[in-house]
Amino acid sequence: QQQVKQSPQSLIVQKGGISIINCAYENTAFDYFPWYQQFPGKGPALLIAIRPDVSEKKEGRFTISFNKSAKQFSLHIMDSQPGDSATYFCAATTSGTYKYIFGTGTRLKVLA
Amino acid sequence: ETGVTQSPTHLIKTRGQQVTLRCSSQSGHNTVSWYQQALGQGPQFIFQYYREEENGRGNFPPRFSGLQFPNYSSELNVNALELDDSALYLCASSARSGGDEQYFGPGTRLTVT
Numbered sequence: 690q691q692q693v694k695q696s697p698q699s700l701i702v703q704k705g706g707i708s709i710i711n712c713a714y715e716n717t718a719f720d721y722f723p724w725y726q727q728f729p730g731k732g733p734a735l736l737i738a739i740r741p742d743v744s745e746k747k748e749g750r751f752t753i754s755f756n757k758s759a760k761q762f763s764l765h766i767m768d769s770q771p772g773d774s775a776t777y778f779c780a781a782t783t784s785g786t787y788k789y790i791f792g793t794g795t796r797l798k799v800l801a
Numbered sequence: 802e803t804g805v806t807q808s809p810t811h812l813i814k815t816r817g818q819q820v821t822l823r824c825s826s827q828s829g830h831n832t833v834s835w836y837q838q839a840l841g842q843g844p845q846f847i848f849q850y851y852r853e854e855e856n857g858r859g860n861f862p863p864r865f866s867g868l869q870f871p872n873y874s875s876e877l878n879v880n881a882l883e884l885d886d887s888a889l890y891l892c893a894s895s896a897r898s899g900g901d902e903q904y905f906g907p908g909t910r911l912t913v914t
């Protein structure tokens with residue numbers, strides 16, 4: 690019940706395309722869902738996060754879509770750029786605990 | 802405002818040895834969480850410190866222990882190192898008076914031979 694399932698494991702997208710990464714969770718106590726970007730040899734960097742009271746949140750080229758009934762959420766990267774090539778992790782937590790459960794990661798490669 | 806810093810960057814230890822990793826939290830952050838990230842995997846929660854006390858632990862054995870100091874910096878100690886302890890160890894800080902955001906340091910790459 691504590692797992693967060695992430696797919697796909699890897700993704701190749703042409704420059705300018707849309708990258709879509711999906712996550713699913715089971716624990717209905719989770720109410721904060723962040724996405725992190727990690728470059729090789731670096732720590733994860735917070736990209737964008739969402740709470741279940743909204744179905745979508747957009748920040749620049751990054752959008753999170755959230756489906757509370759299906760217990761799924763996804764990250765959309767619009768106009769993908771080679772600089773977006775990195776590993777992306779979704780996570781889930783219960784507010785106030787700061788104990789994140791991470792997905793297994795998606796390695797994104799954007800071709801120039 | 803300084804971000805989360807960790808030391809050392811890299812470390813090589815022999816099986817059975819002990820190791821101490823250090824973390825300085827982001828300015829104003831009073832909660833520190835430690836994560837283990839094996840190669841090709843997502844970070845896994847080890848434990849968290851708040852007000853110098855352990856405030857929750859993941860599925861890790863007691864040979865993983867920690868400390869938090871009055872300035873909110875923290876240490877992760879691992880005794881009796883095993884080969885499977887080879888991983889990137891990440892420290893993350895957060896401010897309980899703020900939102901649920903957690904900010905990660907660059908990590909310490911531990912190799913156990």
